[in-house]
Each structure stands twice: as C-alpha cells, then as structure tokens.
Amino acid sequence: IAAWMHEAGMHTWTDNVANVHGRIRGQNVTAPALVIGSHYDTVKDAGKFDGALGILAGIAAVKALVIQTAIKSEILTYEQAESIAAGAASVLQLLNRADVDALVSSPVEVVAFCDEEGLSFQTTLLGSRALAGSLLAPTNLLNSRNSEGLSVKQVLQQHGYNPAEDVVSNIALTADQVRAYIEVHLEQGPVLEAAGKPLGVVSAIAAPHSWSNARSAVTPHGSFERQASSYQASRCLSPQGHAGTVPMAIRRDPLAAAAEAINMIEQQCAGGQLAGMMQSMPNVKQAARSVWDPSLVCTVGALSVWPGASNVIAGATNFSVDIRQAHGPPQKPNGQPSSQLDETPVLVSGAGHDGLAMADLTQLGIACAYCIAAVQIGMLFVRCRGGISHSPQEYVSDEDVGRATTALYTFLAALLQ
Ligand SMILES: [Zn+2]
Known part of the structure; x- marks a missing residue:
C-alpha cells in the first residue's frame, strides 16, 4: 500500500497501530487535511472489494489530481503523464517532491486503516479509532484479546510496532487538523443495483448497539x-x-x-x-x-x-x-443541491464503517460517542452485484470502480486545486 502511495507522489508512513498513511502536503502545510480513508483488512472467506476499493480509489484519485494539476501547471507533459499511466514511470521519477506538494492548495491524506472488521479481537474499527482518539477511552481496546489469548498490544509488539499508550494517543488527530473525512465503499446491499445507479450518497451509518447490561x-x-x-x-x-x-x-x-x-x-x-x-x-x-x-x-x-x-x-x-x-434521522447532504445530486440515491448504511469512528473526532482529540461530529464526514457507496459482500462472490464492475474514482477525483479537484 505504501509503495502505491509513494508511486502517486505521496509522503508515506505507518503509524504504531499499523495504519498506512500517504500525504501530499499542499502549499499550506499546516492547513487542515482532507482525509480519505478505508480499511485493508476484511473477513474470512471474503471478497476483494470490501475496504480495499476505498483505499485504491483514494490513491488513484490523488494520483490523478497530481498528474492533471502538473499538466495544467506545465511541469509535466502529456507524454510523461502517459508513461506514468502505463506504469513505465512514477510521479516522483519525473517531478521533484517539493513541486508535487505544491500542486494542491492544502494537505490531502489517504489512510489505509488496520482491523476494521474486528475478526481477531472482536473489536471493530481499531485503526480508525486510533486516529479519532477513541481507541484508549472509554475502554482501552489495546487490551482486547484474540482466541489465542494475545492482546492487541502484544500482537502489535510482535510485529515491530510500539503500542505504548502515550505513543498511541499521539496518533489521534484533532478536529482542527481535519478539513473533512471521505470514504468510498461498496454498498454491501442491493439498493443501488435495484435503482440502476452506480453511486449513492450515504446519509447515516446504522451502527450495532450492544445489549450489554440490558434488563432481563x-x-x-x-x-x-x-x-x-x-x-x-x-x-x-x-x-x-x-x-x-x-x-x-x-x-x-x-x-x-x-x-x-x-x-x-x-x-x-x-x-x-x-x-x-x-x-x-x-x-x-x-x-x-x-x-x-x-x-x-x-x-x-x-x-x-x-x-x-x-x-x-x-x-x-x-x-x-x-x-x-x-445515528439520528437521515440527513440530506450538505451544500447546494444540484440537479445531479437530486438524481443520486441517498441511503443509510446498514454496516459499520471507519467513517463512524472518524465522526467521533472532537476539537480536543477526545472521543465523544453520539456527539455531533466536529468534522464533516462523507461516504460514497458503489453498486455491487446482487448486493453481495463478505463473500468471495463480492463484485464491483471496472466501470463502476472508474465512476467512483472519477467522482472522488472531481471532488478533490474542486476542493484542492
Ligand atoms: Zn468495509
């Protein structure tokens, strides 16, 4: 993942809970970043689109933004752009890093989250909770154990990470460091296919509730x-x-x-x-x-x-x-409704997503579940065949992957050029 991010011209690093980050710093390096996220884990006997689609769409959209803007700025020729598209050269072989960073007005970051599904530790959204500041409190999820009795902390240590509490708490972003969070994900349901639409805007995420401590x-x-x-x-x-x-x-x-x-x-x-x-x-x-x-x-x-x-x-x-x-009644998307938006299906997600954890971001970097999100969260759903997910039969057509990536690229271009 880091290699793909690097090829797109990003600075890359892996944090101490194993999230992979790629960032274009922008002309104003201290401005809040537009964060694009999704997860790289999935379930057992799974398909190849759940999570991975959002990471690849994010990297591809940022790469397209870099190339298009470089052509417009006349620091890259069409021939060079074609050699990047053909895989014969990478962005950083043809452009120097400072020039790439200056192509966008403010930072844009792609985050590939670890362990969204919670398969090993029965605790979901581990990577995104670390970024949102809700991994350690109200419950310290580093102590969650897998079926072999090993904690999240022990497994991270075994793989060379440093999951000390003070290190992990430093991974958390604060709301003023994030301009907005956006995630592309396959729908995992049949609504878009039935509507004959490739993409849909997510208005809310229906998260699982625990019945713990409920009365008998x-x-x-x-x-x-x-x-x-x-x-x-x-x-x-x-x-x-x-x-x-x-x-x-x-x-x-x-x-x-x-x-x-x-x-x-x-x-x-x-x-x-x-x-x-x-x-x-x-x-x-x-x-x-x-x-x-x-x-x-x-x-x-x-x-x-x-x-x-x-x-x-x-x-x-x-x-x-x-x-x-x-969480609450479905909301219409923000902003001026365009005729195109009027035709775009708006739907509620029945599955949990990293965007749910990112909605916990507060001004202080301290999680506050069920608070009004301090950061705008956007999710784009992509049509999948038969509504099937968490199965090897999971399928999104190349055309729909292209449409989702183009939509994300268009959004980035409008915000960052
Ligand atoms: Zn997912």
Missing part, C-alpha cells in the same frame, strides 16, 4: 437473560433433562425460550415497536427511543445449544443479537 426478561419457558459481560450475546439457562422422563408441564426448555425470544426480536424490530425495544438499550439517545426509524434492523445470526443431543432437554442456549440503527 422471563419467558414462560425459562429465564432469558442478556449476558452483562459479553457483547451482544444472550443466554437462556435451565437444568438440562431427559427427553423421555420430564413431563411437558414442568419443563423450562432454554431452546424453546430462545426461539420465542428470537421471534419476539424479529417481530418487534420489523413491526416498528422501536420504543419498547430501545427502552432496554442504555446507549441509545432518549429522543431515538420514541420514534420509529426504518433504518432499524435486528439479526440473530449465531445460536448454540448445550449439550446439543437429540434426547436431552437443553441446559443452555447462547445466541447473538445484532441491532443497528442510524
């Missing part, structure tokens, strides 16, 4: 408690029993209880009974609890039964509960 409910079949210590896990418990000898009237079958609970979650979520659902979720803003929001989605995606034998009444079931809702 009791079903006729057994106790239904939400594990206070684990993230989004629910558990039904009862003494296990013999399938042939325990009369139905006195059974408290945790699997039947889980089935009822899962049914209730789906019905209440789909039926718009948001107020009742949200009442038990301490992280949700008071105002959001009383209004039904179509962005609310709830999923039970994992279920385990103990001991899991056909002739034993289960003793325990564990299941995940993933609840997502946009």
Whole structure:
C-alpha cells in the first residue's frame, strides 16, 4: 500500500497501530487535511472489494489530481503523464517532491486503516479509532484479546510496532487538523443495483448497539437473560433433562425460550415497536427511543445449544443479537443541491464503517460517542452485484470502480486545486 502511495507522489508512513498513511502536503502545510480513508483488512472467506476499493480509489484519485494539476501547471507533459499511466514511470521519477506538494492548495491524506472488521479481537474499527482518539477511552481496546489469548498490544509488539499508550494517543488527530473525512465503499446491499445507479450518497451509518447490561426478561419457558459481560450475546439457562422422563408441564426448555425470544426480536424490530425495544438499550439517545426509524434492523445470526443431543432437554442456549440503527434521522447532504445530486440515491448504511469512528473526532482529540461530529464526514457507496459482500462472490464492475474514482477525483479537484 505504501509503495502505491509513494508511486502517486505521496509522503508515506505507518503509524504504531499499523495504519498506512500517504500525504501530499499542499502549499499550506499546516492547513487542515482532507482525509480519505478505508480499511485493508476484511473477513474470512471474503471478497476483494470490501475496504480495499476505498483505499485504491483514494490513491488513484490523488494520483490523478497530481498528474492533471502538473499538466495544467506545465511541469509535466502529456507524454510523461502517459508513461506514468502505463506504469513505465512514477510521479516522483519525473517531478521533484517539493513541486508535487505544491500542486494542491492544502494537505490531502489517504489512510489505509488496520482491523476494521474486528475478526481477531472482536473489536471493530481499531485503526480508525486510533486516529479519532477513541481507541484508549472509554475502554482501552489495546487490551482486547484474540482466541489465542494475545492482546492487541502484544500482537502489535510482535510485529515491530510500539503500542505504548502515550505513543498511541499521539496518533489521534484533532478536529482542527481535519478539513473533512471521505470514504468510498461498496454498498454491501442491493439498493443501488435495484435503482440502476452506480453511486449513492450515504446519509447515516446504522451502527450495532450492544445489549450489554440490558434488563432481563422471563419467558414462560425459562429465564432469558442478556449476558452483562459479553457483547451482544444472550443466554437462556435451565437444568438440562431427559427427553423421555420430564413431563411437558414442568419443563423450562432454554431452546424453546430462545426461539420465542428470537421471534419476539424479529417481530418487534420489523413491526416498528422501536420504543419498547430501545427502552432496554442504555446507549441509545432518549429522543431515538420514541420514534420509529426504518433504518432499524435486528439479526440473530449465531445460536448454540448445550449439550446439543437429540434426547436431552437443553441446559443452555447462547445466541447473538445484532441491532443497528442510524445515528439520528437521515440527513440530506450538505451544500447546494444540484440537479445531479437530486438524481443520486441517498441511503443509510446498514454496516459499520471507519467513517463512524472518524465522526467521533472532537476539537480536543477526545472521543465523544453520539456527539455531533466536529468534522464533516462523507461516504460514497458503489453498486455491487446482487448486493453481495463478505463473500468471495463480492463484485464491483471496472466501470463502476472508474465512476467512483472519477467522482472522488472531481471532488478533490474542486476542493484542492
Ligand atoms: Zn468495509
């Protein structure tokens, strides 16, 4: 990634949580930077576009901006530009670094974030949280452990990084160092394809909420408690029993209880009974609890039964509960609506993204979840085939990759030339 950034003419470095940065300093080196970000990790058995698309679109758009501006400034010929495009030369072989930095008015930086998906440590957005200042507080996520018992800190150390708290806290940007944050990402859903549009503007991100510390409910079949210590896990418990000898009237079958609970979650979520659902979720803003929001989605995606034998009444079931809702009502994009913008779909993201962590940036560099973002955050979604993501079948056409990169380039040119 750093080599691609370097080829585009950027200064590159890797910070101590393994984010890769590339920057064009601009004529005014101390001005707030326009930050373009996305993540370089993905899930198991994944596709090749989730995350990577946004990094490559960012690098390509900055490279195009450098080349186009250099041609306009007459420090690069069309023939030289073509040799860069053909891969026969790099920007810095043909231009000196100071000239490249001076091609844009203020800094532009591409950040390739580490560990957005949280696959190893069950903690998402590690790299972007470090940049936004929310990696160490309110919870020090460097202490999150993987299935081998190793912490984020230990794994970073093993790979030659220095994840000491004072070093990591210095990675954080403050809001006055960032002009805006923008991210290009495949949609991971079917809306744009159905609308016949290659690109869409994201108005809000529906982040997962934890049910930790939520109050318990009791079903006729057994106790239904939400594990206070684990993230989004629910558990039904009862003494296990013999399938042939325990009369139905006195059974408290945790699997039947889980089935009822899962049914209730789906019905209440789909039926718009948001107020009742949200009442038990301490992280949700008071105002959001009383209004039904179509962005609310709830999923039970994992279920385990103990001991899991056909002739034993289960003793325990564990299941995940993933609840997502946009932060507040969807907003229209800022700025003067153009006729082109009127035709562009505006949609809510059902998946979490690095832009969500970057919205935590505050003036002080201290995270403040659910505060109004101190920095403008923009996301551009790109159509993907069948809405499929987190799968080897993930696919974005070359044409749509080109459209997304061109849109990003046009945005950069308008802001930075
Ligand atoms: Zn992603």
